[in-house]
Amino acid sequence: MLLAAAPLERARELPIPVLESQLASSVASRRVADGIALPVQGETGLVIPLPGVEALEIQYRSTGTLQITWTTTTVDHAPAPFETPWHHERVPPGRGRLVFDLRTTPHWRADRLPYFLLEGSGEFTVTGVRVRLATGDPATDTRSFDEAIRWSPIRLDHATVNRLGPPVWTASRGVLLLLVLGIAFLVGAVGGALAWLGFRKRWRPAPFLAVAGVACALAADGVFLVRAWPMLAFPPRLAAEDRLANDFALGPELGELTALARRSLRPGDRVGVQAKEPDWFAWETICFHLAPRPCVKVVPGATTYEGLSGVKHLTPGELDAVVYLHAGVPLLPGFGPAESLGPEAFVARRR
Amino acid sequence: MIFLLSALAVTASGYALLRATRLTVRPAVDAPLSWLVGAAWLGWASFVARGLLGIPSGPVTAGAVLLLPFAGWAASHRLRTRSASPETAGEGPPPPPRWIPRPAWLFVPMTAWTVLVAAAVVLHGLGTPIHTDDSYRVRAYAPVLAATGDWSDPARAVVAMAGPVPTYLPALAWTLGAEVDPIHVSATVILTFLALLALLVCLGSARGVPEAGWGGAFALTSMPLFAYHATSTYADGWLACYLAAAFAFLVAHGRGGSPGDAARTLLLLLGAAMVKREGELVALPVAAALLAQVAWREPAGKGKWLRLAPILGAWAALFLARLVAFGSGNSVPFLLAAGQKMAGGAPAAAAAAAPSAGGLGPGVLFLQALFTEGNLGLLWWVFVPSVLLLVPRIRGERQGLSLAALAVLLAQAAASAIWLYPEFTLNHTTVHRSLLPVSAAAAVWLAALLAPPAPPAAAARGSGKRPPRRRGG
Numbered sequence: 001m002l003l004a005a006a007p008l009e010r011a012r013e014l015p016i017p018v019l020e021s022q023l024a025s026s027v028a029s030r031r032v033a034d035g036i037a038l039p040v041q042g043e044t045g046l047v048i049p050l051p052g053v054e055a056l057e058i059q060y061r062s063t064g065t066l067q068i069t070w071t072t073t074t075v076d077h078a079p080a081p082f083e084t085p086w087h088h089e090r091v092p093p094g095r096g097r098l099v100f101d102l103r104t105t106p107h108w109r110a111d112r113l114p115y116f117l118l119e120g121s122g123e124f125t126v127t128g129v130r131v132r133l134a135t136g137d138p139a140t141d142t143r144s145f146d147e148a149i150r151w152s153p154i155r156l157d158h159a160t161v162n163r164l165g166p167p168v169w170t171a172s173r174g175v176l177l178l179l180v181l182g183i184a185f186l187v188g189a190v191g192g193a194l195a196w197l198g199f200r201k202r203w204r205p206a207p208f209l210a211v212a213g214v215a216c217a218l219a220a221d222g223v224f225l226v227r228a229w230p231m232l233a234f235p236p237r238l239a240a241e242d243r244l245a246n247d248f249a250l251g252p253e254l255g256e257l258t259a260l261a262r263r264s265l266r267p268g269d270r271v272g273v274q275a276k277e278p279d280w281f282a283w284e285t286i287c288f289h290l291a292p293r294p295c296v297k298v299v300p301g302a303t304t305y306e307g308l309s310g311v312k313h314l315t316p317g318e319l320d321a322v323v324y325l326h327a328g329v330p331l332l333p334g335f336g337p338a339e340s341l342g343p344e345a346f347v348a349r350r351r
Numbered sequence: 352m353i354f355l356l357s358a359l360a361v362t363a364s365g366y367a368l369l370r371a372t373r374l375t376v377r378p379a380v381d382a383p384l385s386w387l388v389g390a391a392w393l394g395w396a397s398f399v400a401r402g403l404l405g406i407p408s409g410p411v412t413a414g415a416v417l418l419l420p421f422a423g424w425a426a427s428h429r430l431r432t433r434s435a436s437p438e439t440a441g442e443g444p445p446p447p448p449r450w451i452p453r454p455a456w457l458f459v460p461m462t463a464w465t466v467l468v469a470a471a472v473v474l475h476g477l478g479t480p481i482h483t484d485d486s487y488r489v490r491a492y493a494p495v496l497a498a499t500g501d502w503s504d505p506a507r508a509v510v511a512m513a514g515p516v517p518t519y520l521p522a523l524a525w526t527l528g529a530e531v532d533p534i535h536v537s538a539t540v541i542l543t544f545l546a547l548l549a550l551l552v553c554l555g556s557a558r559g560v561p562e563a564g565w566g567g568a569f570a571l572t573s574m575p576l577f578a579y580h581a582t583s584t585y586a587d588g589w590l591a592c593y594l595a596a597a598f599a600f601l602v603a604h605g606r607g608g609s610p611g612d613a614a615r616t617l618l619l620l621l622g623a624a625m626v627k628r629e630g631e632l633v634a635l636p637v638a639a640a641l642l643a644q645v646a647w648r649e650p651a652g653k654g655k656w657l658r659l660a661p662i663l664g665a666w667a668a669l670f671l672a673r674l675v676a677f678g679s680g681n682s683v684p685f686l687l688a689a690g691q692k693m694a695g696g697a698p699a700a701a702a703a704a705a706p707s708a709g710g711l712g713p714g715v716l717f718l719q720a721l722f723t724e725g726n727l728g729l730l731w732w733v734f735v736p737s738v739l740l741l742v743p744r745i746r747g748e749r750q751g752l753s754l755a756a757l758a759v760l761l762a763q764a765a766a767s768a769i770w771l772y773p774e775f776t777l778n779h780t781t782v783h784r785s786l787l788p789v790s791a792a793a794a795v796w797l798a799a800l801l802a803p804p805a806p807p808a809a810a811a812r813g814s815g816k817r818p819p820r821r822r823g824g
Binding site (some may be wrong): 167181210213218221236 | 457460461464467473475477478479481482483485486487488489491492495496498499531532533566570575576579580583585722723724725728733740741744779780783784800801
């Protein structure tokens with residue numbers, strides 16, 4: 001939490017020419033006056049082949065709402081950006097600064113390489129990079145790693161509702177926080193009750209159970225508060241469209257497009273959704289948030305399309321509008337973009 | 352605005368039902384209890400009307416459902432005036448309320464944490480668009496189907512999975528004309544969570560033991576996954592809220608043997624039975640423990656059963672409506688799955704139930720979920736030694752049956768996680784969520800056990816007196 005807000009300490013500047021010579025991206029980057037510009041249409045991957053980095057700060061300029069995911073990879077393994085814990089952040093349009101702690105990404109080791117995945121529609125220009133390298137001293141780096149994991153932020157993902165992930169006390173030794181606090185509770189409660197029995201000759205375990213329980217629970221609560229804080233969405237927004245456009249953490253562009261569709265479609269419109277396959281719930285997200293409008297997933301070649309839980313069915317001829325998001329296939333014939341976030345993210349109406 | 356008015360209408364309807372059945376306690380307790388009871392009533396009546404009687408959902412049905420308790424209240428008032436019976440029958444004079452828990456050095460941080468979590472739940476819950484697959488397909492979609500009156504086969508299957516309360520409560524505002532905004536689904540879960548916290552605090556204080564109420568609220572808000580679920584549209588948190596509220600009255604009934612507490616417990620259990628498909632399975636063992644407690648604790652006489660009979664009848668009508676609307680397969684899916692499993696036809700693929708790559712089997716993962724995963728906080732670390740060390744107190748306060756109910760609930764969760772659906776334990780998808788209801792109930796039970804004793808009803812009115820010491824801890 002503090003790392004994200006404060007300037008990166010002990011970091012050194014990585015000159016843009018040096019970055020340009022090392023950078024490897026899935027699309028062609030181009031040099032602009034103040035940095036390196038990367039076009040983003042759907043997904044753009046980015047590796048900075050600079051081993052030993054434990055944290056990075058990127059200054060940027062963006063022309064669209066993007067999502068950035070960060071992790072680490074190796075030269076002989078394909079990156080797995082969505083592996084748990086999935087670290088991601090919304091990148092609003094305009095200029096800004098992002099700080100990435102790589103130590104909390106899966107399988108982090110100092111010899112792994114920083115990997116970034118940009119998603120959305122727009123152009124992302126890196127105008128400055130500062131990096132902090134691991135010290136190379138095993139004891140110092142282990143301490144630094146343990147501290148980073150202990151306070152690592154919980155980020156909203158598709159499985160958060162199932163499990164928040166275990167809080168860790170010492171990651172390098174695999175010791176969980178609740179084990180430490182649980183043992184501390186047992187020592188405090190039972191030890192206190194036995195001491196009371198010894199001194200006062202009375203067996204009264206309840207107050208010791210209660211006080212030790214509350215103390216250890218508060219310690220666990222404190223760690224949870226620090227870790228959960230970055231995940232929280234404040235303040236509440238009254239309009240559904242504003243919430244979708246600003247606080248849809250799992251896909252900012254998807255949220256923005258859904259908000260656009262909610263605003264622009266009429267209440268009785270029958271809607272089809274074309275989205276990339278496979279994708280995490282893109283069509284479900286759009287259809288659900290457009291309810292009660294009849295809404296279905298467009299499957300190329302199908303004669304009838306099906307909606308959420310198989311409740312609604314529509315034929316291609318019955319559709320009034322199509323919401324299109326990086327589907328990778330042509331837009332349904334007979335439709336044309338009416339309102340758009342980008343060339344591959346738009347709401348189309350029947351021509 | 353329509354949503355706020357409909358929430359008020361649900362609460363008013365619940366209050367009317369409490370007055371009609373003479374189950375009010377004190378205004379501070381009645382307000383949150385009215386929300387829980389009103390929501391249960393709305394879910395029950397709307398579902399029985401649709402599923403059993405074939406009356407379509409719509410504004411007229413919803414209006415009639417909300418107004419019926421007022422008619423019942425008026426009729427009950429008229430009858431009572433004639434018979435001149437007391438307002439809250441079957442209960443002695445209540446103990447003097449005490450609102451400030453002691454000692455302050457312990458309860459100030461507990462209260463601060465509880466308030467902080469409640470505020471975070473409200474702010475985050477109302478600011479986060481619904482984003483989970485299960486909510487899209489089932490939990491938050493069922494109210495949309497109810498509001499639009501869809502009762503097709505696929506729509507019924509969705510309602511069967513969601514349960515009547517999570518279906519009809521969020522749908523009310525939309526049925527009455529509000530624009531469909533999915534945040535209303537989250538808002539109803541948040542209101543239920545806040546109602547539970549308020550109920551625990553106010554009930555404890557009204558009964559002279561604010562430490563039990565604040566302790567329960569603190570224990571609940573110290574379960575991270577429970578707090579998170581209060582901001583999601585998943586029904587596990589909802590089920591946990593109803594069960595925990597029922598346990599607050601079950602524990603009170605164990606202590607005092609008040610017929611009113613028994614009826615309140617059963618009413619809230621009926622609410623729990625209407626959340627998800629497993630609600631009924633979760634509520635049943637607790638209801639059995641309650642009935643055993645009624646038989647054991649309350650003086651003989653048919654009057655004690657008469658008060659519970661209408662609620663048991665409502666439960667039977669609910670089950671009948673389920674059978675008619677969904678068929679037997681969708682009404683008792685877990686019993687069928689257990690039957691299949693025992694007959695040798697595993698509901699889960701055998702390969703999927705093999706230990707995970709790390710070599711940990713579902714049994715070990717279940718224990719980790721209880722103690723070290725952190726989703727439930729420190730609860731079970733405190734619970735287990737408390738039960739072991741405070742046996743005399745459990746006996747003295749007649750909490751054996753409520754503890755037995757907790758044990759059955761935990762056994763159910765263990766059977767589901769280890770034996771029936773081990774694949775969902777190995778991939779960490781449902782094991783933590785399935786522990787929420789029993790953990791919430793255990794939190795309330797534990798807080799009551801560790802709190803100082805409640806003052807007897809006939810005790811001196813001076814609330815500043817120290818409570819008497821109890822045997823065994």
